[in-house]
Amino acid sequence: xxxxxxxxxxxxxxxxxxxxxxxxxxxxxxxxxxxxxxxxxxxxxxxxxxxxxxxxxxxxxxxxxxxxxxxxxxxxxxxxxxxxxxxxxxxxxxxxxxxxxxxxxxxxxxxxxxxxxxxxxxxxxxxxxxxxxxxxxxxxxxxxxxxxxxxxxxxxxxxxxxxxxxxxxxxxxxxxxxxxxxxxxxxxxxxxxxxxxxxxxxxxxxxxxxxxxxxxxxxxxxxxxxxxxxxxxxxxxxxxxxxxxxxxxxxxxxxxxxxxxxxxxxxxxxxxxxxxxxxxxxxxxxxxxxxxxxxxxxxxxxxxxxxxxxxxxxxxxxxxxxxxxxxxxxxxxxxxxxxxxxxxxxxxxxxxxxxxxxxxxxxxxxxxxxxxxxxxxxxxxxxxxxxxxxxxxxxxxxxxxxxxxxxxxxxxxxxxxxxxxxxxxxxxxxxxxxxxxxxxxxxxxxxxxxxxxxxxxxxxxxxxxxxxxxxxxxxxxxxxxxxxxxxxxxxxxxxxxxxxxxxxxxxxxxxxxxxxxxxxxxxxxxxxxxxxxxxxxxxxxxxxxxxxxxxxxxxxxxxxxxxxxxxxxxxxxxxxxxxxxxxxxxxxxxxxxxxxxxxxxxxxxxxxxxxxxxxxxxxxxxxxxxxxxxxxxxxxxxxxxxxxxxxxxxxxxxxxxxxxxxxxxxxxxxxxxxxxxxxxxxxxxxxxxxxxxxxxxxxxxxxxxxxxxxxxxxxxxxxxxxxxxxxxxxxxxxxxxxxxx
Numbered sequence: 001x002x003x004x005x006x007x008x009x010x011x012x013x014x015x016x017x018x019x020x021x022x023x024x025x026x027x028x029x030x031x032x033x034x035x036x037x038x039x040x041x042x043x044x045x046x047x048x049x050x051x052x053x054x055x056x057x058x059x060x061x062x063x064x065x066x067x068x069x070x071x072x073x074x075x076x077x078x079x080x081x082x083x084x085x086x087x088x089x090x091x092x093x094x095x096x097x098x099x100x101x102x103x104x105x106x107x108x109x110x111x112x113x114x115x116x117x118x119x120x121x122x123x124x125x126x127x128x129x130x131x132x133x134x135x136x137x138x139x140x141x142x143x144x145x146x147x148x149x150x151x152x153x154x155x156x157x158x159x160x161x162x163x164x165x166x167x168x169x170x171x172x173x174x175x176x177x178x179x180x181x182x183x184x185x186x187x188x189x190x191x192x193x194x195x196x197x198x199x200x201x202x203x204x205x206x207x208x209x210x211x212x213x214x215x216x217x218x219x220x221x222x223x224x225x226x227x228x229x230x231x232x233x234x235x236x237x238x239x240x241x242x243x244x245x246x247x248x249x250x251x252x253x254x255x256x257x258x259x260x261x262x263x264x265x266x267x268x269x270x271x272x273x274x275x276x277x278x279x280x281x282x283x284x285x286x287x288x289x290x291x292x293x294x295x296x297x298x299x300x301x302x303x304x305x306x307x308x309x310x311x312x313x314x315x316x317x318x319x320x321x322x323x324x325x326x327x328x329x330x331x332x333x334x335x336x337x338x339x340x341x342x343x344x345x346x347x348x349x350x351x352x353x354x355x356x357x358x359x360x361x362x363x364x365x366x367x368x369x370x371x372x373x374x375x376x377x378x379x380x381x382x383x384x385x386x387x388x389x390x391x392x393x394x395x396x397x398x399x400x401x402x403x404x405x406x407x408x409x410x411x412x413x414x415x416x417x418x419x420x421x422x423x424x425x426x427x428x429x430x431x432x433x434x435x436x437x438x439x440x441x442x443x444x445x446x447x448x449x450x451x452x453x454x455x456x457x458x459x460x461x462x463x464x465x466x467x468x469x470x471x472x473x474x475x476x477x478x479x480x481x482x483x484x485x486x487x488x489x490x491x492x493x494x495x496x497x498x499x500x501x502x503x504x505x506x507x508x509x510x511x512x513x514x515x516x517x518x519x520x521x522x523x524x525x526x527x528x529x530x531x532x533x534x535x536x537x538x539x540x541x542x543x544x545x546x547x548x549x550x551x552x553x554x555x556x557x558x559x560x561x562x563x564x565x566x567x568x569x570x571x572x573x574x575x576x577x578x579x580x581x582x583x584x585x586x587x588x589x590x591x592x593x594x595x596x597x598x599x600x601x602x603x604x605x606x607x608x609x610x611x612x613x614x615x616x617x618x619x620x621x622x623x624x625x626x627x628x629x630x631x632x633x634x635x636x637x638x639x640x641x642x643x644x645x646x647x648x649x650x651x652x653x654x655x656x657x658x659x660x661x662x663x664x665x666x667x668x669x670x671x672x673x674x675x676x677x678x679x680x681x682x683x684x685x686x687x688x689x690x691x692x693x694x695x696x697x698x699x700x701x702x703x704x705x706x707x708x709x710x711x712x713x714x715x716x717x718x719x720x721x722x723x724x725x726x727x728x729x730x731x732x733x734x735x736x737x738x739x740x741x
Contacts, residue, residue: 001100001352001394003204004119007094010065012038019416019427020394027116027379027410028400029459031506034710035425036400040208040357042228043486046124047355049205056169058162060088064423066158068247069128073137073157087127087169091176091185092204094120094353106353107203110189111177119178121185122204125171128635132168139164164264173200184494184543204350207338211360229617299514331361331373335380342393350393353357356381362403377490412448413591417459419527429524436521443518451522458526461508463738466516467531471634474695477503478702478722483735485720492709492716502739517581524603529617534578534630535633538571538588539563567682568630582610582620591622592630595731621734631681635688637728638698639674640681645725649701662701665693678716698725 004023008014019028028036061069069086071077096102096118102110105120128136140160147155161168168292175198193200335356342354346665362370381397401407407415413431420426437444451458458464467473485503512519518530523530532655544552544560552560563575574580574588582601583594602616605608607609610618623631630636634736639646649662650671659671670687674677688694705723708715 001094001096003092004352006039006043007089007091007093009040009089010044010062011090012086013058013064013420013425014038014042015062015064015424016136017231017418017425017427019418020429020738021398021621022414023396024381024418025411025414027407027414028416028418029399029402029407031420031462032402034418034420036418037211037359040359040400041399042088042090043206043355043357044208047092047200047204048208056088056165058165059159064730070555072133073140076137085125085127085187086133089127090124092122092124093178093185094122096120101352102292104199107198108196109175109193109198109203110441111175111189112180114180117178117180119180121176121178122200123172123174123176123185123187123190124155125174126169127172128169130171136168137163141700173198184603189233202349204353204668206341206355206357207341208357208417209287209334209338219590224496231658236599251481255416256363266355294691296308297496317530331358332380339381339395341606343394353394354393356395356397356401360401361399361405362401362406362679367403367405369405370385371409374399403621407456407459408452410452412452412689416458417526421527422510432519433525436525439703443521444558445521446518454510455510457508458510458522458528460506461528462506463529464510464523464531465734465738466510466512466519466530468513468534468634469511470692471695472533473509474692475698478699479727480735482720482727483564483732483739485582485718486716487736489707489709489718489720492711495712497578499739500733505739511549514576514578516578520603523618527617529738530619532578532618532620533734533736534576534586534620534622536568536579536591537574537576538566538568539573540566540571541573542566566631567680568632571632576622592624596737600737619734621730624730624733625727626729631728633685634689634728634731635685635694636682637726637730641679641726641728643675644697645701646684648724650675663694665697 003334006019008017010016013033017035018028019039020345030036030273045060052595074092094105096105109122110120140157143160144154147153171194173193174190175193177186179182179186275345277715291566313450328577335358338356342356344352358377361373365373377397377399377649382393399406400477413429417428417430418425419428433446433447434441437447459658465476467476480502484503487499488501490496510519512533516534540563541561542564544562546552549615552561562723563573565575571588574591580586583591583599596619599610599620600612600614600616601610601618601620603618604611623637625634626641629640631640646663650659651656651680654656657672659666659668663671665688667689668686670679670684674681674687699722701724702722703724705720707718707720708718710716
């Protein structure tokens with residue numbers, strides 16, 4: 001028996017969302033403010049320790065729902081299209097099988113006796129019934145009239161409901177009929193679980209570990225020590241006949257006897273004083289102070305967790321260790337304690353389903369520790385689920401995280417991605433991507449491995465840049481800095497409001513070579529604003545010749561022709577597979593003619609194709625004509641617009657060659673030819689033997705300059721970094737587009 005799906009309506013940011021759960025561990029990821037904490041809180045409010053209607057506040061209602069409620073109360077509207085249920089709703093879809101014990105759900109909880117239908121839907125509502133809506137509308141009008149008569153300031157319905165919502169909203173718990181044919185629940189056919197006095201805690205038990213854990217490294221902190229006391233209490237309750245617990249009690253009993261004789265001497269004077277003052281009567285009220293060590297309370301104040309220092313024999317108190325280790329150990333203690341609470345005591349059966357929620361386990365821990373935790377969490381949880389050799393509890397775990405390291409070491413199929421779409425939050429299962437990729441199983445396999453091993457931060461990014469290779473990867477941060485500087489200078493001089501710099505935005509940079517099409521389904525899936533920076537890769541059809549210059553022929557006698565990388569102005573086609581994927585098999589001239597609006601795309605949800613959309617969330621940029629020249633690659637474009645940089649580091653003022661010192665990765669002969677105009681930028685690009693080294697040399701040879709800008713009041717001095725080289729225009733175009741919201 002397990003929960004397969006959770007549906008939530010009108011709770012905080014979660015207006016209408018459905019989240020699938022895995023059998024064991026479900027990892028929920030997403031950017032900030034996408035509802036991860038809201039998911040935890042609604043579970044706690046409905047099925048956690050404090051489940052009651054007083055647990056809800058008016059601020060728990062979704063904003064759009066509040067507006068709908070206002071329209072109904074103030075304007076008298078009755079549109080139920082967006083909000084068929086007036087209130088907060090949580091639905092748990094539970095699937096059982098023939099081997100499960102159905103004693104807790106068999107009586108009135110199961111709504112369909114069809115043996116094929118093995119779905120139970122538990123619905124929890126904090127809602128407004130029709131008659132209560134009428135009462136609320138009437139009361140609010142009277143409230144407004146009274147304030148008007150008393151000449152008090154007018155208040156809106158939100159003010160009225162903030163304190164009085166509990167008068168009108170009520171808590172209900174239901175079991176809904178699940179329509180197997182329609183594959184959905186039927187809200188109109190249900191059993192009232194409160195009226196039927198169904199004990200829900202026997203069906204489901206919910207416990208959670210908050211991200212706000214109590215560990216600290218203050219001298220007074222004894223979090224771990226107090227947890228050891230809690231752990232013993234659970235162990236003793238579940239294993240009262242354990243030999244080790246019996247031994248513990250036996251030692252306490254012997255200690256009681258030893259302390260009795262010591263107490264007689266220790267408290268002798270005070271007993272005599274009491275006797276002398278008439279507080280003791282012979283053979284009636286003799287006072288004797290005895291030891292009564294209680295095994296359950298003994299550990300609470302008298303157990304200390306310490307850290308041993310290797311073979312030295314020294315040990316230190318728990319608060320001397322780092323917060324990361326304390327947090328990890330505390331979390332393990334807490335998990336073990338909660339597992340014992342799930343098992344209950346020896347006489348009680350565990351709930352049919354035990355749901356454990358762990359919020360952001362990465363707090364205070366370094367990346368390696370996060371990886372170790374997620375690699376072992378399944379083993380830790382599975383090892384604690386056995387109640388006895390013949391009995392075990394059904395445990396499902398939900399884990400939320402902002403850690404790319406935890407995601408990297410997780411099973412891809414366990415990941416649930418939450419994302420905001422307008423005012424709504426959606427949940428997507430990453431394993432659904434396998435269906436999206438269809439026959440291209442190798443693409444899906446590559447994506448799965450690449451994301452989990454290299455680029456898990458994409459799940460938490462607001463924007464993404466997909467680049468070709470090492471040169472762009474090394475130079476892009478510097479290029480983004482240059483864009484930010486130029487934008488800032490322009491905004492100051494033109495008195496514009498300062499925009500958010502690129503380097504201050506949550507942008508993930510991903511190196512994909514010329515295969516960005518492999519990521520297209522993922523880009524569409526997570527829906528983040530994405531920029532693809534690629535090369536136009538122009539090619540020319542050339543007749544192949546042998547070493548003697550004789551033209552080669554095919555078996556049919558025709559000339560052997562192959563496409564070779566060539567200058568753009570002498571080429572006809574492009575070889576870039578990404579460009580062909582997104583725009584079709586166009587000629588070189590057609591690619592050159594595409595403007596920015598034509599290269600801005602969105603994916604049609606019906607035909608699953610990327611189409612032109614000037615408001616789309618994907619832009620592809622590649623080399624364009626600049627200063628009368630059209631480059632083929634990044635290096636080609638860079639050399640063309642930065643000839644002055646290369647010249648400055650090729651010869652010194654005495655015409656002595658210094659290129660081997662400043663740009664050792666370049667072919668020295670071609671450097672000399674380039675600055676003397678004997679070869680063009682395209683030929684110079686072939687002189688780059690080691691692209692990462694060349695990119696590093698650009699940064700090493702960069703210089704700064706001071707620029708004065710007048711903001712209308714005074715001159716402001718700005719230090720411009722990387723001022724002695726320029727950025728190719730196609731990259732500037734893409735980054736300026738990405739910079740905008």
